[in-house]
Amino acid sequence: MEYDGRRATDNQQEGIMQDHVVIFDTTLRDGEQAPGASMTLPEKVRIARQLALLNVDVIEAGFPISSPAQSQAVEVVAGEVEGPVICALARAVEADVRAAGEALRPGLTGKTRIHTFIATSDIHLDAKFGDARFGRTLEEKRRTILRMAQEAVAHARTYTSDVEFSAEDAGRTDLGYLCEIVQAAVEAGATTINIPDTTGYCIPREYAALFEAVKDCLKDHPSVVLSAHCHDDLGLAVANSLAAVLAGARQIECTLNGIGERAGNAALEEVVMALRVRRELFELDTQIEAQHLAESSKMISIAVGFPVPPNKAVVGRNAFSHEAGIHQHGVLRRRDTYEIMRAEDVGQKPEQIRLGRHSGRHGLFSRLEKLGLLVPQDQQDAIYRRFVELADRKKEIYDQDLYHLIDAREEVPMTPFYRLDRMSIAAGTNQPPEADVTIHHYRTGQDRREHATGDGPVDALYRAIDHAVGSAHVLESYTIRSVSEGADAVGEVTVLVGDNGAFFRGMARHTDVLQASAAAYLEALNQLEAFRADEESVVFVSNGIMQSFQGGIA
Ligand code: KIV
Numbered sequence: 001m002e003y004d005g006r007r008a009t010d011n012q013q014e015g016i017m018q019d020h021v022v023i024f025d026t027t028l029r030d031g032e033q034a035p036g037a038s039m040t041l042p043e044k045v046r047i048a049r050q051l052a053l054l055n056v057d058v059i060e061a062g063f064p065i066s067s068p069a070q071s072q073a074v075e076v077v078a079g080e081v082e083g084p085v086i087c088a089l090a091r092a093v094e095a096d097v098r099a100a101g102e103a104l105r106p107g108l109t110g111k112t113r114i115h116t117f118i119a120t121s122d123i124h125l126d127a128k129f130g131d132a133r134f135g136r137t138l139e140e141k142r143r144t145i146l147r148m149a150q151e152a153v154a155h156a157r158t159y160t161s162d163v164e165f166s167a168e169d170a171g172r173t174d175l176g177y178l179c180e181i182v183q184a185a186v187e188a189g190a191t192t193i194n195i196p197d198t199t200g201y202c203i204p205r206e207y208a209a210l211f212e213a214v215k216d217c218l219k220d221h222p223s224v225v226l227s228a229h230c231h232d233d234l235g236l237a238v239a240n241s242l243a244a245v246l247a248g249a250r251q252i253e254c255t256l257n258g259i260g261e262r263a264g265n266a267a268l269e270e271v272v273m274a275l276r277v278r279r280e281l282f283e284l285d286t287q288i289e290a291q292h293l294a295e296s297s298k299m300i301s302i303a304v305g306f307p308v309p310p311n312k313a314v315v316g317r318n319a320f321s322h323e324a325g326i327h328q329h330g331v332l333r334r335r336d337t338y339e340i341m342r343a344e345d346v347g348q349k350p351e352q353i354r355l356g357r358h359s360g361r362h363g364l365f366s367r368l369e370k371l372g373l374l375v376p377q378d379q380q381d382a383i384y385r386r387f388v389e390l391a392d393r394k395k396e397i398y399d400q401d402l403y404h405l406i407d408a409r410e411e412v413p414m415t416p417f418y419r420l421d422r423m424s425i426a427a428g429t430n431q432p433p434e435a436d437v438t439i440h441h442y443r444t445g446q447d448r449r450e451h452a453t454g455d456g457p458v459d460a461l462y463r464a465i466d467h468a469v470g471s472a473h474v475l476e477s478y479t480i481r482s483v484s485e486g487a488d489a490v491g492e493v494t495v496l497v498g499d500n501g502a503f504f505r506g507m508a509r510h511t512d513v514l515q516a517s518a519a520a521y522l523e524a525l526n527q528l529e530a531f532r533a534d535e536e537s538v539v540f541v542s543n544g545i546m547q548s549f550q551g552g553i554a
């Protein structure tokens with residue numbers, strides 16, 4: 001019988017009908033395995049609720065045997081999050097499967113899955129199963145592993161009828177052995193077979209061939225769901241996952257923002273939108289409520305502390321922004337000239353015309369018009385000239401800058417919110433470092449002086465600046481490097497400041513690294529304020545002259 005991935009499974013997998021690609025989210029398990037990405041229990045529950053809102057089919061909530069915190073996370077998510085199947089990971093050993101089964105017990109709707117795995121590639125067998133009790137020869141080890149897989153699957157079936165088996169490092173596993181072990185797992189009761197490219201080694205053609213081969217050896221089990229699980233070591237995780245779908249996979253394992261071990265996993269938002277945008281090609285879709293993708297991406301970025309790169313596909317801040325004149329002209333006429341999906345369909349702001357040094361007159365004057373700033377024909381050349389001069393000095397031109405431009409001021413301040421007027425720092429052997437700063441607020445015209453102590457001089461300085469600025473933000477990263485040699489070397493400081501998913505960079509160089517630190521921080525804070533003010537701006541216009549605006553500059 002031909003394998004037909006679109007048939008409904010005959011097992012417990014209520015809600016998982018194979019007329020769509022099952023989205024198995026592993027942000028809370030493989031995602032959390034990314035170095036530095038650990039999440040607290042409340043964060044995990046919040047993310048799991050968001051995943052339910054996104055309508056993922058399966059949430060892999062943790063690896064219960066690995067720690068009490070992991071076990072508790074699975075228990076709480078299974079007990080509190082309704083909708084998706086809740087899954088727990090277990091190695092193919094008795095204690096792991098028991099821990100997974102017990103952690104899943106509170107399962108709200110009874111939709112629970114145990115995902116058991118064991119390594120199958122020769123390299124893993126050799127390195128991980130060296131102990132003589134697994135056998136001496138490769139063949140003996142393979143027999144032992146196969147038996148362990150069967151036993152683990154059968155044991156998992158005593159807790160739930162929804163059992164997934166993964167052949168770890170399938171991407172580098174001997175094909176004949178891979179077929180044997182997946183057949184054995186299915187005969188023992190596995191309902192989903194996962195073929196992970198654990199090391200991100202495969203290219204799409206090879207990975208698809210694995211699925212063709214496995215599909216063929218499971219042709220007598222048409223209801224078994226084949227699953228792709230790809231790592232991004234060569235940047236191919238999404239491409240490989242999609243190639244697997246074309247070859248018969250009907251489940252993709254992925255994470256928000258692609259976080260995960262090493263280079264990460266396939267990014268959920270990318271696989272979902274690739275399937276949706278190219279639906280005519282795949283003839284399949286997912287059940288994801290894509291309008292929640294951007295907020296989900298922000299949420300995980302904040303929880304794990306990894307900023308979303310601005311150029312990140314689908315959810316990056318620049319994913320729907322156009323700076324180049326030709327592009328702006330195109331999208332202003334017809335969005336699909338340069339956009340293959342609608343920003344609002346993934347929860348992003350539509351038609352983001354970003355003004356910078358590559359923008360043309362069309363982009364500038366259409367933005368001004370949107371702001372209600374109608375520039376008379378005879379003034380347009382002068383305004384455009386001033387815009388080009390400013391764009392050469394500034395990375396991005398915000399609406400606030402445009403107001404200044406129109407206001408006919410010759411000097412447009414680069415940092416229109418805060419200016420550091422004075423700083424003094426004291427550090428010594430038996431005293432905590434102290435900093436004293438005076439910040440000028442352009443908005444109010446007032447100076448604010450503050451004092452703070454800290455763990456080190458930069459910490460004290462940044463705390464004092466935070467007090468003097470008085471706005472909420474998070475210092476995401478601080479790096480310093482020497483850009484010349486010797487004790488009087490020039491230090492270059494780069495900081496990243498974040499607020500609610502938006503990130504702003506400041507950079508400064510100085511022989512005095514504390515001055516560079518202060519200048520870089522102020523630059524980032526000014527960018528953040530410009531961004532905030534931009535978001536808040538409301539303009540009332542008559543006769544082409546701006547009358548008032550909220551969030552503007554006093
Ligand atoms: O990458 C991998 O092989 C895994 C398994 C546990 C499925 O994460």
Ligand code: ZN
Nearest residue numbers: 030198229261
């Ligand atoms: Zn993995």
